[in-house]
Every structure is written in structure tokens, then in C-alpha cells.
Amino acid sequence: QGPQTFYIVYAMDIEKNPISFPHKDAKLVPGANYVRWNGATSLTWEYSTDSMSTWTSVGLSATGGNRVANWNVPNVATKNAFLRNIQGTDTAIAGPFIILNAPNNLxxxxxxxxxxxxxxxxxxxxxxxxxxxxxxxxxxxxxxxxxxxxxxxxxxxxxxxxxxxxxxxxxxxxxxxxxxxPSGTNACPLPRDGGISALLSPQFITSCQNPVQQVSITVTNPSTQVLDTLPVAMTFGTTTVRDTFYGSLASYADTSFTFATPIVWSGTNTQTLKIWSELSGDQNSLNDTVVQSINYYNSSLYGLPFTQNFDSFSNCGTTTNCGGTVCSLGGDFINLTNGSDDDIDWRTNSGSTASSGTGPSSGTGGSGKYLYLEASGNCEFQEALLYTPCIDLAGSIAPELRFAYHMNGPNQGSLEVAIFNGSSWSILYTQTGNQGNNWNNVAIDISSYTGDTVLFRFKGITGDNYQSDLAIDAIEVEDNIGIPVVDFAAVTNTPCLNTGVVLEDLSSKSPTSWNWSITPSSHSFINGTSSSSQNPEVSFSAYGAYTITLIASNAYGADTLVLANAVTVSPLPSLPFVETWTGNGSVAFTTENPDGSTSWTKGEVTGPTGAKSEVMYMNYFNYSTVGAEDGLLSEKFDINGYNPVLYFDVSYAPYSSAYSDSLVVEVSTDCGASFTRVYAKDGTSLATTSNSQSQFIPGGSSDWRTDSVVLSNSNGDFVQFRIKGIGGYGNNLYIDNIRVISSGTPATATLNVSPICEDTPFSFDLSSS
CATH class of the missing domain: 2.60.40.10 (Immunoglobulins)
Known part of the structure; x- marks a missing residue:
């Protein structure tokens, strides 16, 4: 009796290498599984499938020094599995857990x-x-x-x-x-069941189309017996209409049905249409009713021809905030509401988009505005819906939709174009993936909609990364029947002597015959073409300016276009020539910058002679678009009677073996129609000095090298060449002193003068023999 003294005796068993997975009650399947633990990496492992009555050794090795190992779990079925590791006298145990395959073919x-x-x-x-x-x-x-x-x-x-x-x-x-x-019934074996699965039309109401709309639905028979009668009803506003489907509808079949009484739309707001079935004895009410909101769109009515290039629209900015930018458009074009109808807006823009390596640098034709999707800012797989205004096709014979799209970038998404004829949408065109850094033109025959009032929907979806800016421009709808509207252009308007040039017919309204005439007469049609070809190829045999006339005709009549000085053939410069980038060189170069971003730039550095020199360079140190190509395209020149060799000075330090750039020379012997690569160097083969992790600037003549390309193998009298840089996010690349001379040892010159001071003139004499 009275107070008693009690003692508690306890022991602590602390595992040195506790197992994190599998843990107690874990669910494993036979085959590859992970084991995770804490502690040492080199342990002895065993498992048991019979509540630790027996143990089997298993070799588990830590992966990459981490406490993770791959365990090929045995193909057994047990709920009494255990796993343990042993290090000296210490043992860590996990379990029990179950090993059992998951069911298949659910x-x-x-x-x-x-x-x-x-x-x-x-x-x-x-x-x-x-x-x-x-x-x-x-x-x-x-x-x-x-x-x-x-x-x-x-x-x-x-x-x-x-x-x-x-x-x-x-x-x-x-x-x-x-x-x-899914919600609702599916293949339910009921003897009596009739349902409504979809509202087919109207899906959309516009101010410029008929307010009287037929209502079409899909009726279904998900029962085991044939239905020959299905009463249906609908409510729109305050009006309820009833009708009956009569016909043999097989078990598990469906068909379309149109109410005899249409609805009459009034108002300018979204409204609701409710449809349901009223089959007596129906055993399933879950599939009887469809309730759908129908959107209303207010638009002016536009006739043909219809054109929109967006140049009059206000820019909406390139902020990388996904759906945060709301872009109001003009000309009765509308973006649907972000967050409810779609995700993001089509944005009006001019110039380049926010990201390099994607999007256009201008509208079609090299200038103007366009609409695009901004994919940066975690804006992957986002949908944008654009509606055009209503367009009246009444009186047209062969209407055609034309537009241009730009889908440049390795992560491009998709573009879909659909037409609405007053009752339903129909898809006209789809495109997915990278289509190159150029505007692509599309023409779609919509003559099946002649007489209708229509509008178009442009649906764009961004890709899986920021380089998926998608753009559209130059939307046109025109009747492609009638007297042709003639137009044409030469592929180049400065061809070489006796070298073919293609004349491209750009006429609209479907001409069926063509008559080309050219003055003066010092020309010929070549490669099987003639004056009646649609796109003839012509060779000019005398220098001068040529006037070209095209008469395009069809059953409705003819149209004529005369272009004076459409083509000019001029004598080409001959050798030698030199470009030092100082003042006016002997040959003009055209900079080619396909992505509108960083390109060849003139600068002053220590040149090949060790003195300050003006050069051309690519700032690859700060230009991260891998694979971007930028060129310096020479004029065409005459090599007849010469054995030409191209020389140029180059200076380059790679950033590292993983980040380096390339230099390529391409030569054309067909007056610029095609080019062949004759020189290519990158990395260490291009380098003139060691790697540099800072921005490279030549420090002396030792940082330069002279490279040469023999052009005497060219099969032709006219040569044009391109020096092209290809970016690899490496380091700055410099070129200087481009010269083309006849083969042989280049002349050397020495200059011995008193010290030369900056901005102080001096004179010298040059003598040669």
C-alpha cells in the first residue's frame, strides 16, 4: 500500500543506414524498381518474400555515389516482402510490403x-x-x-x-x-433509350447573316432495340417548339435531325438554346438534354475584293506576358476573350518579335505590319482565335481566300483556318511545325460558298517553347473569275549576259493564255519555253535595258502590262578587285540577314598589318541563336580570261570546344541562281588564336590569317560569291581585305617612311614592273 516506485527500462536501436524506399506497406511490381536509403554507399543487401523466414542476397550498387540503386524485384506474388541492408553489426530493415503486378487491359x-x-x-x-x-x-x-x-x-x-x-x-x-x-451513359444495354448528343447548328450567330436559323441536332439510340419514333423539343428564349423524328434508328446508331420550325434570333447578346428528347418509357435521363450557349458577333458587311494588310492597325506590343496582353483590332477583326473563349490574342506588330530565332522581321514584302502570337513567357500550347469581318460572296463565280503565314522556329505549333457560312464551321486549311524563315502564301478555292455571306476563323496554337512565334498577313478574298489582272516579275532584273532568267506570271483571275514580247530583239527563249509559256526562261545576248510586255487572257478578255527597263544587262566588273571596308571598296557587298537580328557589322580593330583597320565582324559572343546564317553577298563579276583566286583575312578565337562558330564561302557560276560551298571551317580549323571566354578582339597581326579559295575551276564566265557566318554562340568573328585576283603570286609591297602620326597626311610612290 501507499506510494510505489516504478522503473522503465528501454533500449534505442538506431539504424545507421535506414531504408527510405521501399517503406512499410509500399506497393512494388516485379521488375525494375528504385531503392533509396541514407548512410553508407557500400552495403550488403538481402530480401525476403516470406515474412523474414528466409533471406536471399541481392547485389545493389549505389548509382553515381548517391544512395539510390536499381533493384530487379523478383517475379513473385507476396504481401510479406522485406528488404534489409547490413554493415558490420548494424542492420536496417524495410517492410512488410507487397509485390504484385498491376492489372492490364482495363x-x-x-x-x-x-x-x-x-x-x-x-x-x-x-x-x-x-x-x-x-x-x-x-x-x-x-x-x-x-x-x-x-x-x-x-x-x-x-x-x-x-x-x-x-x-x-x-x-x-x-x-x-x-x-x-465519361459523363453520361455509354453502350448501356437498356431496351428503351433515346437521347440527344449534340447541337449541330446554329453554332454561332452574326449580324450580317440570316436571323432565321434552322436548328439541327444529333439524335441517338443507345438502346438494344430499334427506335422508329423519337419526340424532341427545344426552348429558345420564351418559345418552346416540339417535333418528332420518324425513321428506323438502329441500336447504338445516331443520325441528324432538323426541326421544322426555325428559331428567330433577336438581340446582340449570347443566348442559350436547350434541346431534349421526350421518349415515353425512356430508361435513361442522363443523355436526354443538351444546353448550349450561342455567341453573337456584330460586323459590317464587306464586298469583294476584300483586302487587309493590318498596316492601319495600332501595334499591341511584344511584352512576354502571354494572355496578359489584350489586343484590340480594327476593320471588324476581333480577338476572342482570353481565359474563356481562348488563351491569348493575335497581336499587331511591325519589325521583329521579342525572341530571336522565331517570328518575322516585317510584314510580307519586307515592310508593314502583321498579326502574330507571342510564345515567350511560359506561353506554350496556348490557343488564339481570330474572326474576320463578314464578307459577301453574292454574285461571285470562283471566290478565293488568300493569305500569308510565317512559321519560323524549331518549336512551332499549328495554324488552322476555317470558314463559317451562317450555320456551321468548316476547316479549310491546317499547317504545323517549322516552315522556315519566310512568308508562305496560301490560296484556297471557296467557290462552294458562292452566294453566301461568310467569315473566317484563324486559330493559332503556340508550340512547346518560346521559339514558336506564328504570324499571318495579307488576308484577301477575291473573285478569281473575270478578265485577268496582269502582273509579272523577273526572278532577277540584273541578269548576266547569255544567262537564263525566269519571267514569273503573277496575274490573277485565272488567265489561260500568255503572250510575252521583249524589246530590243537581242534575246531568246530557252529550255523549252516560248513567248506563250506562262513562266518562260529568257537569255539576253546584248547589254542594255529591255522592255517586257505581257498580255494575259482568258474567256472573259485580256489585260496588258508593259514594264520599261524590266531587265537591265550591264557589263560586269573584271579582275582584280579589293574590298578593305575603308571608304569605297572596289566591289559592293549586300548584307544578308534572314532573321533580322545580329548580322555583319563594320568596326575598327587592330588589323592584319598590326595597325588599326576597318573590318566586318559578327558578334557571336552575344548572339545566342545557334545555326543562324548571315551572309555577305558580292556583286557579280566577269572572270573571262582569268584564273581567279579569292583571298581574305580572318581572325577568330572560339569560346570553347562546345561553343564555336563557322565560316563558309559559297560560289555561283550561273549568275546567282545557285551556289556551291567551296570553303567551310569551324572551331579549331577556323581559329587563329586560342580559346577565349571573354569577348574576342584582335590584338595584333598574329591574331590574323590569310585564307584563299581557288575560283578558276568555275564553269562559266561570271562569278558571284557569298561569305557566310553560321552562329554557334561562340565568339566574335572578323574578316578583312577581301580580294579576287588572277592566280599567281600576289604582289608584295613595302613601305618605309618616317613615323606616321594620326590625322597627319603623308605621301608615297608606288612603282611596279
């Missing part, structure tokens, strides 16, 4: 108003199975049994997901991959 066989049926393949070693349906947060277990098919009490009002797992004596293994459980 299928939803049918869904009825009060239940669903699923089936799956049996799992070796499983004694029971449990089905799961996704609840508010978790996969909730809803049914258990021993069979591989289950009828589960459930009302599929909302779409969700379902799965199943195998178990051993009510200890469940890993779940199968979930499958979707």
Missing part, C-alpha cells in the same frame, strides 16, 4: 444510369481486386471482388477517371493506369 464495358461495368486481365497470384474512382482529391475505393469483371453501383453524371488493383488477402497492390470515365 476497359469500361458500359455505363448505365445507375451502374458501370469494367473488365481487366487477371493478375497471377492475386486473390481479390479493388476498383477505384477519382473523387474530389484522391482515388476512392468503390468496389471489391474476386472476379475480373465488376458491375459497380455508380451514376456517371460527371466525367472522371477509374482504376483497379489486384490484392493478396485484401492487401492491395499497385493500381493500373487509370482510364477515363
Amino acid at each position: 476497359n469500361l464495358d458500359w455505363a448505365c444510369p445507375d451502374s458501370i461495368k469494367i473488365s481487366f486481365s487477371p493478375v497471377t497470384g492475386a486473390t481479390d481486386y479493388t476498383a477505384y474512382i477519382l473523387g474530389t482529391t484522391y482515388m476512392d475505393s468503390v468496389y471489391s471482388g474476386t472476379a475480373t469483371s465488376m458491375i459497380i453501383p455508380y451514376q456517371p453524371v460527371n466525367g472522371t477517371w477509374l482504376s483497379v488493383s489486384g490484392g493478396i488477402n485484401n492487401v492491395q497492390g499497385r493500381r493500373a493506369y487509370a482510364v477515363q470515365l
Whole structure:
């Protein structure tokens, strides 16, 4: 009696290398699995499948020095698996956990108003199975049994997901991959069921189309017996209309049905249309009703020809904020609402977009504005919907939609163009992926919509990264029938003597015959073409300016275009010539900058002689677009009677072996029609000094090298060459003193003068023999 003294005796067993996974009650499947632990990396490992009665050694090696190993779990079925590691006298144990395959081939066989049926393949070693349906947060277990098919009490009002797992004596293994459980019934074996699955039209109402709209729906028979009658009804505003489908509708079939009484739209707001079936004795109410909001669009009516190049629109900026930019458009073009109707807006822009390596640098034709999608700022896979105004095709014979698109970038998304004729949308055109750094023109015949009032929808979706800016421009709708409107252009208006040039017919309204005439007469049609060809090829045999006339005609009449001085053939400069970038060189170069970003720039550095020199250079140190090509294109020149050699001075330091750039020389012997690569160096082969992780600037003559390319093998009298840099996010690349001379040893010169001061003139004499 009275106070008693008690003693508690305890011991602490601290595992030195505790196992993090698998843990107690983990669910493993046979085959490859990870083991994770803390502590040492070199341990002895064993597993047990019989509640630790026996142990089997297994070799587990830490991956890359981390406490992670790959374990090929044995192909057994057990709920009494354990894993342990041993280091000296210390042992760490994990378990029990289950090893059991997940069920395969999970299928939803049918869904009825009060239940669903699923089936799956049996799992070796499983004694029971449990089905799961996704609840508010978790996969909730809803049914258990021993069979591989289950009828589960459930009302599929909302779409969700379902799965199943195998178990051993009510200890469940890993779940199968979930499958979707749609809302409503599906293949339900009911003897009497009639439903409405979709509203086909109207989908969209405009101010410029008929306010009287037929209502078309899809009626379904998801029952096991043929339906020959299905009463249906609809409500629009305050009016309810009833009608009946008569016909033989087979089991599990569907068909379209149009109400005899149309609806009459009034107002300018979005309105709701409700449709339902009224089949007597219907055993399933879940598929009877469709309720849909119908959007209204207010637009002026435009006739043909219709053109829009967006140049009068206000720019909307290139801020990389995805749907945060709301862009208001002109000309009755509209962007749909971000966050509800779509994700982002088409933006009006001029010049380049915010990111390099994607998007155009201007509108079509090298200037003007365009509409585009800004993909930067975590704006991947975002949809933008654009509506054109209403366009009246009444009186047209062969109307045609034309537009230009620009889809440059390795991560490009997709473009879709659809037409709305007053009742439904129809897709006219789709394009996906990178289509190059150029504007592409599309022409689509829409003569099947002659007499209708239509509008077009441009749907763009960004790609999986920021380099997926997508643009459109130059939207036109024109009747392509009538007297032709003639137009043409020469592929080049400065061809070489006796070298072919193609004359391109650009006429509209479908001419069927062409008559070309050229003055003076010192020309000939070549390569099987003639004065009646649509796109003839012409060779000019005398210097001078040529006037070209084209008469294009069809059954409706003819049109004529005369272009004076359309082509000028001039004598080309001969050798030698030199470009030092100081003052006016002997040959003009054209800078080629396809992406409108960083390109060849003139600068002053220490040149090949060790003195200050003006040079051309590419700032690859700060230009991160890998693969971007920028060229310096020479004039054409005459090499007849010469054995030409191209010399140039180059200076380059790679950033590293992983980041270096390239220099290429391409030569044309067909007056610029095509080019062949004759020189290519990159990395160490291009380098004139060692790698540099700072911005490279030549420090002396030792940083320069003279390279040469023999042009005497050129098959022709006229040569043009291109020096091209290809970016690799490396370091600055410099070139200087480009010269083309006849083969042989170049003349050398020495200059001995008193010290030369900056901005102080001096004179010298040059003598040669």
C-alpha cells in the first residue's frame, strides 16, 4: 500500500543506414524498381518474400555515389516482402510490403444510369481486386471482388477517371493506369433509350447573316432495340417548339435531325438554346438534354475584293506576358476573350518579335505590319482565335481566300483556318511545325460558298517553347473569275549576259493564255519555253535595258502590262578587285540577314598589318541563336580570261570546344541562281588564336590569317560569291581585305617612311614592273 516506485527500462536501436524506399506497406511490381536509403554507399543487401523466414542476397550498387540503386524485384506474388541492408553489426530493415503486378487491359464495358461495368486481365497470384474512382482529391475505393469483371453501383453524371488493383488477402497492390470515365451513359444495354448528343447548328450567330436559323441536332439510340419514333423539343428564349423524328434508328446508331420550325434570333447578346428528347418509357435521363450557349458577333458587311494588310492597325506590343496582353483590332477583326473563349490574342506588330530565332522581321514584302502570337513567357500550347469581318460572296463565280503565314522556329505549333457560312464551321486549311524563315502564301478555292455571306476563323496554337512565334498577313478574298489582272516579275532584273532568267506570271483571275514580247530583239527563249509559256526562261545576248510586255487572257478578255527597263544587262566588273571596308571598296557587298537580328557589322580593330583597320565582324559572343546564317553577298563579276583566286583575312578565337562558330564561302557560276560551298571551317580549323571566354578582339597581326579559295575551276564566265557566318554562340568573328585576283603570286609591297602620326597626311610612290 501507499506510494510505489516504478522503473522503465528501454533500449534505442538506431539504424545507421535506414531504408527510405521501399517503406512499410509500399506497393512494388516485379521488375525494375528504385531503392533509396541514407548512410553508407557500400552495403550488403538481402530480401525476403516470406515474412523474414528466409533471406536471399541481392547485389545493389549505389548509382553515381548517391544512395539510390536499381533493384530487379523478383517475379513473385507476396504481401510479406522485406528488404534489409547490413554493415558490420548494424542492420536496417524495410517492410512488410507487397509485390504484385498491376492489372492490364482495363476497359469500361458500359455505363448505365445507375451502374458501370469494367473488365481487366487477371493478375497471377492475386486473390481479390479493388476498383477505384477519382473523387474530389484522391482515388476512392468503390468496389471489391474476386472476379475480373465488376458491375459497380455508380451514376456517371460527371466525367472522371477509374482504376483497379489486384490484392493478396485484401492487401492491395499497385493500381493500373487509370482510364477515363465519361459523363453520361455509354453502350448501356437498356431496351428503351433515346437521347440527344449534340447541337449541330446554329453554332454561332452574326449580324450580317440570316436571323432565321434552322436548328439541327444529333439524335441517338443507345438502346438494344430499334427506335422508329423519337419526340424532341427545344426552348429558345420564351418559345418552346416540339417535333418528332420518324425513321428506323438502329441500336447504338445516331443520325441528324432538323426541326421544322426555325428559331428567330433577336438581340446582340449570347443566348442559350436547350434541346431534349421526350421518349415515353425512356430508361435513361442522363443523355436526354443538351444546353448550349450561342455567341453573337456584330460586323459590317464587306464586298469583294476584300483586302487587309493590318498596316492601319495600332501595334499591341511584344511584352512576354502571354494572355496578359489584350489586343484590340480594327476593320471588324476581333480577338476572342482570353481565359474563356481562348488563351491569348493575335497581336499587331511591325519589325521583329521579342525572341530571336522565331517570328518575322516585317510584314510580307519586307515592310508593314502583321498579326502574330507571342510564345515567350511560359506561353506554350496556348490557343488564339481570330474572326474576320463578314464578307459577301453574292454574285461571285470562283471566290478565293488568300493569305500569308510565317512559321519560323524549331518549336512551332499549328495554324488552322476555317470558314463559317451562317450555320456551321468548316476547316479549310491546317499547317504545323517549322516552315522556315519566310512568308508562305496560301490560296484556297471557296467557290462552294458562292452566294453566301461568310467569315473566317484563324486559330493559332503556340508550340512547346518560346521559339514558336506564328504570324499571318495579307488576308484577301477575291473573285478569281473575270478578265485577268496582269502582273509579272523577273526572278532577277540584273541578269548576266547569255544567262537564263525566269519571267514569273503573277496575274490573277485565272488567265489561260500568255503572250510575252521583249524589246530590243537581242534575246531568246530557252529550255523549252516560248513567248506563250506562262513562266518562260529568257537569255539576253546584248547589254542594255529591255522592255517586257505581257498580255494575259482568258474567256472573259485580256489585260496588258508593259514594264520599261524590266531587265537591265550591264557589263560586269573584271579582275582584280579589293574590298578593305575603308571608304569605297572596289566591289559592293549586300548584307544578308534572314532573321533580322545580329548580322555583319563594320568596326575598327587592330588589323592584319598590326595597325588599326576597318573590318566586318559578327558578334557571336552575344548572339545566342545557334545555326543562324548571315551572309555577305558580292556583286557579280566577269572572270573571262582569268584564273581567279579569292583571298581574305580572318581572325577568330572560339569560346570553347562546345561553343564555336563557322565560316563558309559559297560560289555561283550561273549568275546567282545557285551556289556551291567551296570553303567551310569551324572551331579549331577556323581559329587563329586560342580559346577565349571573354569577348574576342584582335590584338595584333598574329591574331590574323590569310585564307584563299581557288575560283578558276568555275564553269562559266561570271562569278558571284557569298561569305557566310553560321552562329554557334561562340565568339566574335572578323574578316578583312577581301580580294579576287588572277592566280599567281600576289604582289608584295613595302613601305618605309618616317613615323606616321594620326590625322597627319603623308605621301608615297608606288612603282611596279
